[in-house]
Amino acid sequence: MNTAKRRTVIAGNWKMNFTPDQATAFINELKPMVAGKDNCDIIFCAPYVTIAAAQAAAQGSNIKIGAENVHFAPNGAYTGEVSAEMLKAIGVEYVIIGHSERRQYFGETDETVNLRTKAALAAGMTVILCLGEVKEQRLAGITDEVVAMQTKLDLAGVSAEELKRVIIAYEPVWAIGTGLTATPEQAEETCASIRRVVASMYGNDAAEALTIQYGGSMNDANAADLLAKTNVDGGLIGGASLVAKKFTAIVDAAQ
Numbered sequence: 001m002n003t004a005k006r007r008t009v010i011a012g013n014w015k016m017n018f019t020p021d022q023a024t025a026f027i028n029e030l031k032p033m034v035a036g037k038d039n040c041d042i043i044f045c046a047p048y049v050t051i052a053a054a055q056a057a058a059q060g061s062n063i064k065i066g067a068e069n070v071h072f073a074p075n076g077a078y079t080g081e082v083s084a085e086m087l088k089a090i091g092v093e094y095v096i097i098g099h100s101e102r103r104q105y106f107g108e109t110d111e112t113v114n115l116r117t118k119a120a121l122a123a124g125m126t127v128i129l130c131l132g133e134v135k136e137q138r139l140a141g142i143t144d145e146v147v148a149m150q151t152k153l154d155l156a157g158v159s160a161e162e163l164k165r166v167i168i169a170y171e172p173v174w175a176i177g178t179g180l181t182a183t184p185e186q187a188e189e190t191c192a193s194i195r196r197v198v199a200s201m202y203g204n205d206a207a208e209a210l211t212i213q214y215g216g217s218m219n220d221a222n223a224a225d226l227l228a229k230t231n232v233d234g235g236l237i238g239g240a241s242l243v244a245k246k247f248t249a250i251v252d253a254a255q
C-alpha cells in the first residue's frame, strides 16, 4: 500500500453465495467489527437478488454494496442480464467486471469486458476490473505480457477522467479458490508491472493514483504481508469474505 498516493480498498466478492437473509445476518454481524476502520474502503459485491437486503443492512455504516457484473447495453433483448442504469437506479456504485470465473465459464472476452467497463463508467459507476494469468502462462514466464495485454484491451477507449473510477484487481487464476496464494513478491511484481502499463497509457500520475488490488486466496493469515507491498493497494476476497472474523482481520491488516 502507498496510502499517501492512493486509496486502499478491501472488497469482498460473494460470488454465488448468500440469500438476502444470509446477507443481512452477515452485514449485521460485521458492522460493529469494522466500525470506524476508515483507512480503507470496504465493499461487498453481491448477487443481484441479494443487493437490496445487503444495502439495507449496511445503511449508515462504512460498508458499501456493489454488483458482480453488468451488461453493456442500456436495455433490450439480453435475457438474464442487468444494465448499469438498473444498478444505478437501486443505488449501486461499484461493480466487478471481467472476473476470471466469468471469462472461464461464461465466455467473457477482453472485448466484452471492455464494453461492460465502458458502459459502467459512462453510467458513473466505479469498476473493479479483474485480470490475471492462468497457471500455464505463469509457468511459461509470460505473466507480464498477459496482464499487459488484458490491461490494454480491457481499458481501450477509457478516458483519463474515467480511469479515476477504475480499480484493477490482479487475480492470478491459479490462486483463486485454490488456497494457493501468490507470494507477496509475486503479487508486488505483477501489480507493479500492471501499473507500468497503465503509466504508459495514461501517464505516471494517473498510474500512481490507481488502486490495484490483489485477489486469490487472500485471507486473515496472509493479508498483512501482501498489503505491506507498495503496489498492492487492497484485496478482492472470495472465500474469506463470507466469514466476518476473517474479513475483519483483513480490514485490520489494512489499517
Ligand code: 13P
Pocket: 013, 099, 171, 175, 176, 177, 178, 179, 215, 216, 217, 218, 236, 237, 238, 239, 240
Ligand atoms: P478466493 O479468495 O476464494 O480465492 O477468491 C478470490 C476471488 O476470486 C475474488 O474475486
